[in-house]
Amino acid sequence: MIMKYYFKKERKDKKTKDKSKASEIPFYFFNMSSIRVFRLHNNNLHGSLPQELCHYLPQLEIFDISYNYFDGNIPRQIDNCTLLKKLCLAENSFTGSIPKEIGVLSNLEMLQLFDNDLSGLIPRNIFNMSSLIYLYLNNNSLSGSLPKDMGCGLPNLKYLFLYENKLVGNIPNSISNASELNNLELNSNKFSGTIPSTLGNLRNLEFLQLEGNNFTTGAHTSELDFLTSLTNCRKLKYLILPNNSFYGKLPKSIGNFSTSLLYFDASFCKIDGNIPLELGNLSNLLDFKLEGNNLSGHIPKTINGLQNLQGMTLSDNALQGSIIDEICEIRSLNVLSLGGNKFSGMIPACLGNLTSLGYLYVDSNKLTSVIPSSLWSLKDILRVNLSSNALTGVLPYEIQNWRAITWMDLSRNQISGSIPTTIGGLQTLESLSLAHNKIEGPIPESLGEIVSLQGLDLAQNNLSGVIPKSLKLLRDLKFINLSYNRLEGEIPSGGPFKNFTAQSFMHNEALCGNPRLQVPPCREKTRHGLNLLWIKIVLPIILSTILVSFCIILLLWKRKLVGNPAQRELSTLGVPRRISYYELVKATSGFDESNLIGKGSFGSVYKGMLSNGMMVAVKVFNLSLEASSKSFDVECDAMCNLRHRNLVKLITSCFNDDFKALIMEFMPNGSIENWLYSHNNFLDFLQRLNIMIDVASALEYLHHSSPISVVHCDIKPSNILLDENKVAHVADFGIAKLLDEGQSKTHTNTLATLGYIAPEYGSKGTISIKGDVYSYGILMLEMFTRKRPTDDMFSAGLSLKNWVIDLMPQVTEILDSNLLQQEQQLFDDIKRYASTILKLGLNCCADLPEARISMTDVVASLNKIKMAFMHTAMEKATK
Numbered sequence: 001m002i003m004k005y006y007f008k009k010e011r012k013d014k015k016t017k018d019k020s021k022a023s024e025i026p027f028y029f030f031n032m033s034s035i036r037v038f039r040l041h042n043n044n045l046h047g048s049l050p051q052e053l054c055h056y057l058p059q060l061e062i063f064d065i066s067y068n069y070f071d072g073n074i075p076r077q078i079d080n081c082t083l084l085k086k087l088c089l090a091e092n093s094f095t096g097s098i099p100k101e102i103g104v105l106s107n108l109e110m111l112q113l114f115d116n117d118l119s120g121l122i123p124r125n126i127f128n129m130s131s132l133i134y135l136y137l138n139n140n141s142l143s144g145s146l147p148k149d150m151g152c153g154l155p156n157l158k159y160l161f162l163y164e165n166k167l168v169g170n171i172p173n174s175i176s177n178a179s180e181l182n183n184l185e186l187n188s189n190k191f192s193g194t195i196p197s198t199l200g201n202l203r204n205l206e207f208l209q210l211e212g213n214n215f216t217t218g219a220h221t222s223e224l225d226f227l228t229s230l231t232n233c234r235k236l237k238y239l240i241l242p243n244n245s246f247y248g249k250l251p252k253s254i255g256n257f258s259t260s261l262l263y264f265d266a267s268f269c270k271i272d273g274n275i276p277l278e279l280g281n282l283s284n285l286l287d288f289k290l291e292g293n294n295l296s297g298h299i300p301k302t303i304n305g306l307q308n309l310q311g312m313t314l315s316d317n318a319l320q321g322s323i324i325d326e327i328c329e330i331r332s333l334n335v336l337s338l339g340g341n342k343f344s345g346m347i348p349a350c351l352g353n354l355t356s357l358g359y360l361y362v363d364s365n366k367l368t369s370v371i372p373s374s375l376w377s378l379k380d381i382l383r384v385n386l387s388s389n390a391l392t393g394v395l396p397y398e399i400q401n402w403r404a405i406t407w408m409d410l411s412r413n414q415i416s417g418s419i420p421t422t423i424g425g426l427q428t429l430e431s432l433s434l435a436h437n438k439i440e441g442p443i444p445e446s447l448g449e450i451v452s453l454q455g456l457d458l459a460q461n462n463l464s465g466v467i468p469k470s471l472k473l474l475r476d477l478k479f480i481n482l483s484y485n486r487l488e489g490e491i492p493s494g495g496p497f498k499n500f501t502a503q504s505f506m507h508n509e510a511l512c513g514n515p516r517l518q519v520p521p522c523r524e525k526t527r528h529g530l531n532l533l534w535i536k537i538v539l540p541i542i543l544s545t546i547l548v549s550f551c552i553i554l555l556l557w558k559r560k561l562v563g564n565p566a567q568r569e570l571s572t573l574g575v576p577r578r579i580s581y582y583e584l585v586k587a588t589s590g591f592d593e594s595n596l597i598g599k600g601s602f603g604s605v606y607k608g609m610l611s612n613g614m615m616v617a618v619k620v621f622n623l624s625l626e627a628s629s630k631s632f633d634v635e636c637d638a639m640c641n642l643r644h645r646n647l648v649k650l651i652t653s654c655f656n657d658d659f660k661a662l663i664m665e666f667m668p669n670g671s672i673e674n675w676l677y678s679h680n681n682f683l684d685f686l687q688r689l690n691i692m693i694d695v696a697s698a699l700e701y702l703h704h705s706s707p708i709s710v711v712h713c714d715i716k717p718s719n720i721l722l723d724e725n726k727v728a729h730v731a732d733f734g735i736a737k738l739l740d741e742g743q744s745k746t747h748t749n750t751l752a753t754l755g756y757i758a759p760e761y762g763s764k765g766t767i768s769i770k771g772d773v774y775s776y777g778i779l780m781l782e783m784f785t786r787k788r789p790t791d792d793m794f795s796a797g798l799s800l801k802n803w804v805i806d807l808m809p810q811v812t813e814i815l816d817s818n819l820l821q822q823e824q825q826l827f828d829d830i831k832r833y834a835s836t837i838l839k840l841g842l843n844c845c846a847d848l849p850e851a852r853i854s855m856t857d858v859v860a861s862l863n864k865i866k867m868a869f870m871h872t873a874m875e876k877a878t879k
Contacts, residue, residue, distance in 0.1 A: 034059055041066045041088065048072030054080035064088035066112060071095065074113075079104045088112040090136065098123055098137075110134040114161065118142060128153030136161045138185065145169030151177035163209065164188040176201035187211035187240070194218050200229030207238045211265075215241075217248035224248045224271070231256040237875070242267040242289070249273035255281035262875075267313070268292035275314075280305030286874070287311040291337065295319055304329040311335035315361060318342060323362065325350050332356055339363040339385060347386070349374045357381055363409065364388040371410075376401050383407040387433070390414055395439075400425035403645070411435040411457065418442070419458075424449035427643050433457040435481065443482075445470045451643065451705055455479040467492055467511075473707055480504050487511055490522045581654060583611060584661065588618055597670070598718070600732065602632075607666055615666040616651060623660060632660045642706055646698035648721060648731040667729060669722035676717060676786055685819050685830050686869065687726055688783050689837070693862045694728035695720055699776060700855040702730075703769040711737040711767050715775035716756050717782065737767045755789030755800070759847055770849035776858070777801075777844025784834050784841075786816035801845055804838055811835045825876055833869045837862070 036059050045068040053075050054060065060081045071093040078087070079101035087102070090112040098118055102111065103125030111126070114136045121144040122137065133156050142165040151174040158180050167189040175181075176198035184205065192214040199208070208230070217224055228251055230236065237260055246269045255278025257264075263286060272294040279288075280302030287310060295317040303312075304326040311334060312327070320342040327336065328350035334357060343365040351357065352374025360375075363385040370393030371386065379401055387409045394417030395410075402408070406428050415437040423432075424446025431454060440462040447456070448470020454477060463485040471477065472495035480500055484507045491497065491505055491513035502518040505511055512522035587608030588595045598605040603621040610616060621632045636653055649665040672691060675681045683691070695715070702710040712719075712733065719732040758774035760766040778789050781804050787793075789800040807814045811831050819830055840861055846852050 033057075036060065036083075037062045039064045040068070043068055045069060046071075049075050051075045051077050054078060057081065060084055061107075062086040062088075066090040066092070068092055074099050074102075076101050078102055081105070082107070084108055086110040086112075089116070091115045093117055095119070097121070098126070098142075100125055102126060103129060105129070107131055109156075112136045113140070115139040120144075122146075130155055132157055133180075134159045138163045138165070140165055142167060146172055146175075148172045149174050151175040154178040156180055158182045158204075161185045162189070166190060168192070170194075171196055171199075173198045175199065178202070179204070181205055183207040185209040186213070189213055191215065195226040197226055197229035199226065200232040202233055204235060205233045206235050206260075208233075208236065209238070209240045210244065211240050212243045215244040215246065217246045222248055223251045224266075225251065227251055228253040228256075231258070234258040235260055237261060238263045240265045241269060244269050246271055250276055250279075252276045252278050254278055257282055259284045262286045265289040266293070271295060273297075275300055275319075277302045279303065282306060284308050287313075287335075289313040290317070291315040293317050297321075299324055299327070301326045303327060306330055308332055310356075311337075313337040314341070316340035320344070322346070323348055323367075327351075328353055330354075335359040337361040339365070341365055343367060345369075347372055347375070347391075351375060352377050354378070355380070359383045361385045362389070367391060369393075371415075373398070378402065380404050385409045386413070388412040392416070394418075395420055395423075395434075397422045399423055402426060403428070405429050406452075407431045409433045411437065413437055415439060419444050419447075421446045423447065426450055427645065428452055430476075431455040434461065436460040438462060440464065442466075443468055443487075447471060448473050449643065450474070451476070451701070451707065453477055457481045458485070460484045463487060464509075466490070471495075472497060475707075476705060483507050491517055491519065581659065584608065584618060584654060584663070586611075587616070591618075591620065615668075617648075617664045617666045619662040619664065621660040623658070632662070636662070642702070642710065644698055644701040644706075646694045646727070646729055647701070648729045664731070665729075667721035667731075668724050669726055671718045672720045672722060672728065672783070673717035675722070676783070682818060683726075685826070685834070686866075686873075688819075689833075689862065689866055689869070691720065691722070691726070691728040692780055692783060692837075693859065693866065695730060695776065695779070696855055696858045696862060698728075698730040699769075699772055700859050703772065703855055708738050709769065711769055712772050712775075713737060713761075713767060714753055714756070715772055715779055716753050717779065720779075758845075758849070760849055768849060769855075770852050773852045773855060773858075774845045774849075776855070777841045777846075777852070780841035780844065781838060784816060784819070784837060785814050786818070787814075801842065805842065808835065808838065811838070814838070826873060829869065829872050829876075833865055836865055840865075 033056070035057055038057060038060060039062065041064045045065065048071055054077055057063070058080070061083050062085060063081070064086065066088045067090070069092060073096040074089065074094055076099045078099060082105070084105050085107050086109060088110065094116040096118065097120035098113065100123035102108070103123050108129055109131055110133060112134070118140040119142065122142055124147050127147055127150045130153060132154060135157060136159070138161040145168050150172050155178065157178045159182060161183070163185045169191065170193040171186065171191060173196045175196070179202065181202045182204050184207065187209045188211065190213065194217065195210065195215050199205070224246055230239065231253055236258065239261065240263065242265055249272060254276055259282070261282055262284060265287070267289045268291070270293065271290065274297035275295060277300045279300065283305060285306050286308060288306070289311070291313045295314070296319065298321040299314070299319060301324055307330060309330050310332055313335065315337045316339070318341065322345040323338060323343050325348050327333070328348060331354065333354050336357065336359065339361040340363070343362070344367065346369045347362060347367055349372035351360070352372060355378070357378055358381055360381065360383070364387070367389040369391065371391055373396065376396060376398035381402055382404055383406060391413040393415060395415065397420045399420055400422035403425065405426055407430060411433040412435070415434070416439065418441030419434070419439060421444045423444065427450065429450050430452050435457045436459070438461065442465035443458065443463055445468045447453070448468055451474065453474050456477065456479070459481040464487065466489035467482065467487060469492050472492050474496055477496040481504050483503065483505060487508040488510035489512070491511055493514060502516070505517055505519065511519045513519050515521060585591065587610050588606040591606055595606045595608060596604060597607050597617065603619060606618045606620065608616055608618050632655065648667065651663045651665060654661045654663065675683050699712070702712060712730065713735045714732060719730065721729050721731050723729060756775040756778050758771040761771045778800065781800055782788060785804065787800055794800055794803065804814055811834060812820065815831070815834055819834070820827055840858065843853050844858065
């Protein structure tokens with residue numbers, strides 16, 4: 001217990017390391033002569049290891065101090081630990097060479113020295129350690145070549161990681177004697193010569209990574225013969241070869257690879273010739289990459305045999321002919337990259353049937369005709385590049401269907417017509433280029449509604465009119481190019497425009513504004529001009545407005561005389577029609593309890609169906625509470641200008657002195673609280689992870705991307721609602737706070753939900769976006785432990801956060817048991833990834849606000865975890 005207490009320290013980022021505080025760990029302070037297992041990995045320990053290490057630990061079998069900040073040399077007396085089986089010194093700052101004394105440890109099974117600053121040669125005797133199973137020397141500065149007999153002394157070796165060093169020479173033919181090899185990773189070194197055909201004798205090989213070396217093809221052949229030998233590796237799943245100099249052709253034998261092959265990557269390898277027809281035999285292939293080579297000819301029609309393919313990357317070659325319809329038969333395709341070739345003809349209309357398509361790149365070809373209308377039905381597509389072709393036609397209103405798009409490049413074509421106003425519905429779009437086309441008409445105001453937009457290029461078109469002032473609201477806009485058009489009027493100032501230069505606006509007809517933009521200042525109209533404007537334009541508008549207003553007043557007066565005084569009208573907040581109070585009553589069956597779906601501090605929520613068949617949620621405020629009216633105003637102010645796929649959409653509001661209600665989109669799957677604590681519902685690991693990504697994305701938008709920073713103040717399970725696809729939406733902005741520009745925090749007297757409140761919120765009433773991060777962290781812990789922060793077990797100083805910290809090493813004791821019972825096949829993987837997620841949650845709910853990470857970092861981290869987990873799950877599903 002003393003040792004555990006002494007070494008239990010918080011792990012910190014290596015960038016914050018203070019070397020001046022480093023000191024040797026006093027191992028002699030403890031009587032540890034009988035210790036067999038010594039694990040201090042993933043802490044914040046500094047210093048160097050004493051040469052007498054094995055004197056203090058003579059019975060040592062496992063020594064693991066990886067993921068710390070130790071430096072200095074590895075002790076040469078390590079050979080005195082004769083019983084050592086696992087030596088794990090990875091992710092530290094050890095320097096010098098690898099001691100040859102390690103090579104005499106006859107019982108050693110695992111040697112982990114990766115991610116250090118080690119240099120020099122790899123001791124030859126390490127390659128004669130017959131007990132060795134795992135050898136990880138990657139990410140150092142090791143040099144020299146591999147011994148010619150390297151495989152002869154490693155009969156049990158399964159994992160050999162030597163990547164990202166400075167190793168040279170050939171791969172020895174003798175490597176085939178290490179017959180148990182499962183993973184071989186030699187990438188990012190300076191190996192040269194040919195890849196030995198003896199690799200084909202490694203019948204247990206599953207992963208071969210040779211990227212970023214100087215491998216070539218033998219002078220006696222024009223084909224990549226080593227691929228033929230590798231077809232004997234019937235368990236091979238990953239073959240990764242990019243950035244070599246093979247200068248050869250793909251052999252027909254590529255079709256002889258086992259159906260176990262999942263990933264094939266030979267990008268940027270100077271491969272020429274045609275794509276063999278036999279490629280279509282690889283029926284289980286998931287990803288196929290040959291970009292940046294010199295391939296010619298056509299895409300073979302046998303490509304439709306790759307029925308499980310998710311990614312096809314053939315860009316930057318010399319392929320020609322048409323883009324064949326057989327590609328459309330691969331229904332699982334997510335990435336199609338064919339840019340930088342010589343394809344001609346039309347874009348196949350059948351691509352619109354690939355509902356899994358997320359990335360489409362056919363840029364820099366010779367494609368003609370219009371963009372097929374079927375493409376606009378791909379609602380989940382994320383990135384599209386059709387630039388540098390000869391495409392014609394106009395952009396349709398259906399462009400709004402690309403609701404998930406983040407990046408769109410249609411530049412350098414012959415697209416005409418105007419930019420449809422519906423483009424403002426692309427709320428996730430970050431980059432848009434329509435440059436070098438024949439587009440005319442005005443720049444639509446709705447572009448200012450794309451709050452995530454970071455880059456906008458509309459140069460070299462025939463656009464006219466003024467630059468919309470709505471673009472000033474785009475806080476994330478970092479690049480704009482409106483040059484070479486026919487724009488006029490004032491260039492907006494403020495917002496992102498204060499950072500743009502003259503190059504963004506040059507060669508337009510009549511722009512004016514700040515002289516630094518190399519345009520004339522905007523002048524006031526002359527008196528004569530004003531008089532003419534008054535007579536021809538302004539006066540008729542004023543007279544028409546007065547006449548119309550008089551008619552409206554007269555009509556309302558008549559309706560008041562003959563209408564029902566109980567009639568209530570909805571304020572529209574942008575809805576296309578008005579809804580009467582009685583329609584709300586009818587939709588909810590008179591606000592009957594059978595339609596009651598929730599109660600809160602300020603009112604009740606009912607489900608209802610409007611006369612047009614639309615299901616809505618109606619939040620009726622309890623006006624007997626003084627705070628309810630204020631809550632209604634706050635929620636209106638907060639929600640009416642917010643647009644994000646993970647926020648509950650406010651449709652309209654209804655209010656007068658006696659009645660206040662918000663009408664919102666209906667979430668048929670209720671709150672995650674119902675799913676977590678109901679015996680009839682279950683959320684699996686991936687669903688919970690997706691929900692946390694959705695909530696994090698919403699908070700990232702509120703904190704950093706919305707028109708004004710919003711602090712939700714009440715993140716908890718009952719305020720996270722799920723739609724029909726279990727996509728999470730953040731709801732209930734009743735106590736939210738809007739931060740003015742430049743304001744980082746404010747104060748409040750309103751108390752949020754106990755258990756989720758940040759310390760500074762509860763003690764001082766301080767409100768900032770960091771308070772939401774804290775609440776989110778507690779929500780994340782609850783999501784994967786299924787323990788409420790207000791659970792009865794948390795008393796006498798124990799909290800959900802401290803409970804997770806204390807039991808983190810035994811993660812199965814804190815995880816929701818349903819997760820582990822329901823997904824037995826992924827038992828170990830869920831434990832591993834859940835542990836990472838819980839650590840991320842603890843980083844969110846640090847006691848000090850400045851120690852909490854941002855929601856931007858949370859979104860990035862969770863997406864990486866998701867990709868890794870899905871990759872692992874996919875691997876196991878294919879076994």
